Structures are given as structure tokens and as C-alpha cells.
Amino acid sequence: MTMAAPDPFEAAENARPFLHGQEATAMTEALQAGQYGHNLLVEQFEQSVAAYLGVSDMVAVSSGTAALHVALLAAGVGPGDEVIVPSQTYCATIHAIVASGAHPRFIEINPKTLCIEAHEVLAALTPTTRAVLPVLYGGRAVDLSSIRNELTERRIVVIEDAAHAFGSRCAGILVGAQPGVLTCFSFGPIKNLTCGQGGGVVPRTAAEADALRSLRALGITQSQHQRAATTSYTVEGFGLRATMSALNAAVGVVQLQQFEAVAAKRKDLWRAYASRLRTCAGASLVDVDVDRTVPFNCVVHVDDRDRVFTELRELGIGVGVHYPPNHTQPAFERWYRPLPITEQSGQQLMSLPFHPAMTEEDARYVCLALARALRKGSPCAS
Ligand SMILES: Cc1ncc(COP(=O)(O)O)c(C=O)c1O
Structure with a gap:
């Protein structure tokens, strides 16, 4: 079977931002208006995201x-x-x-979703557990509602890492709009919604929003506007320099206006991949309910991953590995505990190129190349 890459070939990179053209104009206008740092454009972005999610507030950070x-x-x-x-x-x-x-207490994932599950959380609780931090891998919502009462009784907070999950839903509710959960988004370059660089937290209460705004701005509670009119300011508490710049917010405002179109492209690309990968011998697709998820990536488990990875890379296909497990990393190994499922998955997982500029043809080509690489390694290969 001959295999020619589509022209143009959009699958050379694993992921990349999807821009609409108006982002550059919005940034230029912000610069021309003297908006560089943290100011009104950031507030506009915060309010737009909060309105999209249907929540009262969102605190933008760097x-x-x-x-x-x-x-x-x-x-x-x-x-x-x-x-x-x-x-x-x-x-x-x-x-x-x-x-x-x-400190982290690492727990197992379900290899079919790459996410943690409520029963694993429950089994891992100790008297020192203060928070549960589910990662919404690939955009998949993590539903901990079945253990919500237990967590609340023990005063354990749920802080979601929704870096991948902007636009996804859990039980019909947008991620970020679940009551009682602190949700953290990334608006980094390749995320479902990008500001170029950035992040955001959906607070649970107005007091928490104030605390977040103080923490992101060196503990200074007066706004820049208030400070400009006085000879001093007050550092009320500890804080980081973690504000979002107006230039990033300008990009985010445009991206949010186009979000539904981008989400639809991601879903279409996922479906194009899934229809082929579900029947691809040797590759096990990490599946997702695409009706309620805006997929961030497309991951398969394959045996002999490193060989397959190298062969696809040699063909110019931008495969990646997201992520090598953390409990075996030197920086975190003092919190190591055996996690056989995560370790096995970490040896097998491979992310296929996935971004909204890719076409169905690109996905088809990647799947054919993957199937060919897998056949080469099979004992029946001639
Ligand atoms: C799961 C997850 N959490 C957190 C982050 C951190 O986000 P940022 O790169 O915006 O700091 C990322 C970034 O890729 C991520 O993938």
C-alpha cells in the first residue's frame, strides 16, 4: 500500500495554537492603547470567561x-x-x-481514562489529607460527587487541574461551574483556549476570589487604579507575581469569541481518529465521550512504544509522550509508592498529533503510518 502524506501536512507537530487572525490585531490595539500590564483587558477576559461558564467570577493569572x-x-x-x-x-x-x-500522595489512574476515580481517592485518605487534586486528563471530567459528603465532612477541598478541560462537561455542567470545586485552567499556547500564556481559577466564594487576587499580586489588595492615586500601598499578606498581562488577555478575548468553532474542530478530529483507531490492531485508544468532552489530545497505548515512536518521528509525524509519570522523577521520588498501572501505562502511552488545523486526511495518514509501524513489530510480520 502506498502512503503519501497530505499536502499541506499538518501533523508534523504534536500540538500548536490555533489562531484566527484577529489575535495579532487585538494585541497591537492593546499596545497602542498603552495596555500592557494587568488592567481592564484582564478584567474583560475574566468576565467573558465567567459568563461563558455561567459562574460569578474567574481570576486570571499568569x-x-x-x-x-x-x-x-x-x-x-x-x-x-x-x-x-x-x-x-x-x-x-x-x-x-x-x-x-x-506534599503529593500519588494514586492510581484508570488506564482507560488516565484519570483518578472516587474509590481510589477514598482508599487513599489519611488524617493529613487536606486536598484532592484530580487532573482532567485530555479534557475528561472527573466526577467525585459520590464522595463529596465524605470529603466535606473531613474538610478536604477539591482543586481540579482542568488545564486540558476548558469547554468539557461533567453531568451536563461545564467544568468550572461545579459547585464547591476550585477549578484551575491553563490558557497556555496549545490549550483548548489559549491566551498565548496564562491561567485562571474559578473560586468557590467571593472571599476566595479576593484571596486569589491578593495572592496573584504580591499580597497588595489595592487595584493599580487605586494605587496610582496614592503615595503608598499596603501589602496585606504573602503573594506571588502571578498576574496576567493585558496582551495575553487580548488574545484570550478573541479566542473565547471563536471557542465553539475550535471545540467543534477538536471533536471532529477526535472522531476521525477514533473511527480508525478503534479497529487498529496493537493500538488501544484512550477513549472519551466526545459529546461531553472537548478533547485536548489523542492518546493510544502501544507495546514497544519507543520503537513505534521513533519510526513515526522518522516519518515526520509529531508524536509525543504526555506524560512520563511523576512519582519516579528524581524531584518527587521521596513521595514514591508503587503504582503498577501508572508505570505500565507510562511505558505504553503515546500522543498522536492533535490540533484544530489538522484535517481528517492528516489523521488518516497518521493512523496508516501507525498501523504499519505496529505491523512491523508483530511476530507475524514478514
Ligand atoms: C495537566 C497540566 N497541568 C498543569 C499545566 C500547567 O499549565 P501552564 O503550562 O499554563 O503553567 C499543564 C500544562 O501543560 C498541564 O498539562
Whole structure:
């Protein structure tokens, strides 16, 4: 069978931002208007996201990592506290926990979703558990409602890492709009919704929103506008420099206006992949309910992953590995515990190129190349 890459070939990169053209204009206009730092455009972005989600507030910050960090601090998580978290996540999740002074307690994932489940959380609770931090891997919502009462009784907070999950739904409700949950988004370059760089936290209460705004701005509670008119300011508490810039917010405002179209492209691409991968011998698709999920990536488990990965890379196909598990990383190994499912999955998982500029033809080509690479490694291959 001959295999020619589509022209143009959009699957050379694993992921990339999807821009509409108006982002550059919006940034230029912000610069021309003297809006660079944290100001009205950021508020506009915050209000637009809050309106989209149907919540009363969203606090924009400089990155998804910063969102997790300030959310943990605002929830009162700190030294001596344990945070239940999957090892299967980007290292940023774990760094945020460690930066708060707490420590991670790694738990297993369901290999079919790459997400944690309520029963694993329950089994891992200890007297020092202060937070549960589910990672909404690939955009999949994690439903912990069945153990919500137990968590509340023990004063354990749920802080979602929804870096991948903007636009997804859990039981019909948009991620970020679940009551009682602190949700953290990343608006990084390749995320479902991008600001170029950025993040956001959906607070549970107005007081928590105030705490987050103070934490992101060096503990100074007066707004820039208020400060400009006085000779001093007050540092009310500890804070980070984690504000979002107006330039990033300008990109985010445009991206949000186009979000539904981008979400539809991601879903279409997912369906194009899934229809082929569900019958691809040797590759096990990490599936998703695409009706309620805006997929962030497309992951398969394959044996002999490193060989298959290299062969696809040699063909110019942008496969990736998201992510090597964290509990075996040198920085986090003092919290190591055996996680056989995560470890096996970590040896087998491979992300196929996935971004909204890709076409069905690109997905077809990637799947054919994958099937061919898998056949080469099979004992029946000639
Ligand atoms: C699961 C997860 N959590 C957190 C982050 C951190 O987000 P950011 O890169 O915006 O700091 C990422 C970024 O890729 C991520 O994938």
C-alpha cells in the first residue's frame, strides 16, 4: 500500500495554537492603547470567561501552574498537608503542590481514562489529607460527587487541574461551574483556549476570589487604579507575581469569541481518529465521550512504544509522550509508592498529533503510518 502524506501536512507537530487572525490585531490595539500590564483587558477576559461558564467570577493569572499554586494557597493548603493526585500528569501539577509547602500522595489512574476515580481517592485518605487534586486528563471530567459528603465532612477541598478541560462537561455542567470545586485552567499556547500564556481559577466564594487576587499580586489588595492615586500601598499578606498581562488577555478575548468553532474542530478530529483507531490492531485508544468532552489530545497505548515512536518521528509525524509519570522523577521520588498501572501505562502511552488545523486526511495518514509501524513489530510480520 502506498502512503503519501497530505499536502499541506499538518501533523508534523504534536500540538500548536490555533489562531484566527484577529489575535495579532487585538494585541497591537492593546499596545497602542498603552495596555500592557494587568488592567481592564484582564478584567474583560475574566468576565467573558465567567459568563461563558455561567459562574460569578474567574481570576486570571499568569499560567496554569500559577493557577494551581494560588488555588492551593487560597484553600489553606500548606506544610504538613497531603494532596491526593495522580502521578499521570504534567510535572507542573506536582510542582504547584510542593510550592505550596504540602506534599503529593500519588494514586492510581484508570488506564482507560488516565484519570483518578472516587474509590481510589477514598482508599487513599489519611488524617493529613487536606486536598484532592484530580487532573482532567485530555479534557475528561472527573466526577467525585459520590464522595463529596465524605470529603466535606473531613474538610478536604477539591482543586481540579482542568488545564486540558476548558469547554468539557461533567453531568451536563461545564467544568468550572461545579459547585464547591476550585477549578484551575491553563490558557497556555496549545490549550483548548489559549491566551498565548496564562491561567485562571474559578473560586468557590467571593472571599476566595479576593484571596486569589491578593495572592496573584504580591499580597497588595489595592487595584493599580487605586494605587496610582496614592503615595503608598499596603501589602496585606504573602503573594506571588502571578498576574496576567493585558496582551495575553487580548488574545484570550478573541479566542473565547471563536471557542465553539475550535471545540467543534477538536471533536471532529477526535472522531476521525477514533473511527480508525478503534479497529487498529496493537493500538488501544484512550477513549472519551466526545459529546461531553472537548478533547485536548489523542492518546493510544502501544507495546514497544519507543520503537513505534521513533519510526513515526522518522516519518515526520509529531508524536509525543504526555506524560512520563511523576512519582519516579528524581524531584518527587521521596513521595514514591508503587503504582503498577501508572508505570505500565507510562511505558505504553503515546500522543498522536492533535490540533484544530489538522484535517481528517492528516489523521488518516497518521493512523496508516501507525498501523504499519505496529505491523512491523508483530511476530507475524514478514
Ligand atoms: C495537566 C497540566 N497541568 C498543569 C499545566 C500547567 O499549565 P501552564 O503550562 O499554563 O503553567 C499543564 C500544562 O501543560 C498541564 O498539562
